[in-house]
Amino acid sequence: MIVLGLTGSxxxxxxxxxxxxxDAGAPVWDADATVHRLYAPGGAAVAPVEAAFPGVVKDGGVDRPALSARLRAEPEGFRRLEAIVHPLVxxxxxxxxxxxxAAExxxxxxxxxxxxxxxxxxxxxxxxxxxxxDYVQRRRVLARPDMDEAKxxxxxxxxxxxxxxxxxADFVIDTSFGLDHARHAVDEVLDTVGAPGWTPRRRGALHGKGEALQ
Known part of the structure; x- marks a missing residue:
């Protein structure tokens, strides 16, 4: 099984x-979505985060703005939070x-x-x-609600x-050329890694312990 790491600012x-x-058929694990589930009401991170940062849980879930405000006031709190969240992620x-x-x-x-x-x-x-x-990134980000230059x-x-x-990177996808171009690039990546003789980079033990993925 080929494991691709997808990232971008x-x-x-x-x-x-x-x-x-x-959509092309490759299962995707989303780190951000995982954290959202952990912070949601009933999530495994709710109780330990509240214990570490009293008052950041509201309506049964972690209030992310409240947690962010606490971390801005207590930068040393990032390590406490990571110690809770990373193992769960x-x-x-x-x-x-x-x-x-198992699904091959x-x-x-x-x-x-x-x-x-x-x-x-x-x-x-x-x-x-x-x-x-850069100019495309800036335009997209600053168009988001509650976003400003400082944030x-x-x-x-x-x-x-x-x-x-x-x-x-092993593969680069430039999204400034439109959706069709990006879809074609995704298909090219999947075709390349699925081709006989393609050589992956050296990979560690993804199922082991100690990696700090988030």
Whole structure:
């Protein structure tokens, strides 16, 4: 089973591209969606997060704006949060891969926004980076509700620069050329990795412990 790591900075079109991989038949594991489930009412992260950050749970689930505000006030809290969330995210990813292997899926996609930042790029068979020119990224991001220049800048500071991601990618998909172009690029990636003789990058133990995927 080929494991692709999909990543891209905010506003580059990663979520849309992930949906294209899914539409093309490749199961996709979404790290962000996993965290949302963990934070939702009844989610496994709710109780331990409330214990670590009292007052951030509302209506049975983690209130993300409240948690973000707490972390801005207590930057050291990121480590406490990661110690809670990372093992739960890894367990969910492990279950996804196990199910995919049992189903004999030829290719799966791990959609991980911080693929490089967490070292997860070293654990997959190939990395797909979704990109777009700076001006396109800025226009897309600043069009989002409740987004401004300061928030945009803060988000970029936490992410590996786009040029560095592109330089380390096995495949690059530029979403600035439109949806049809992106779909064609997705099909090309799947055709390439599915071809006889294609050689993946060195991959670690995806089912092992210790990787900090998020």
């Amino acid at each position: 905010i506003g580059m079109g990663k979520s849309t591209t992930a949906a294209m991989f899914r 890894q367990a969910d990813r492990h279950a996804f891969l196990t199910q995919a292997e 899926e030829p290719v799966v996609v791990l959609d991980i926004p911080l693929l490089f930042e967490t070292g997860a790029a070293d654990l997959v068979d190939a990395v797909v980076v979704v990109t777009a020119p 945009f800048a803060a988000l970029l500071e936490r992410q590996t620069p786009d040029a560095h991601k592109v330089a380390r």
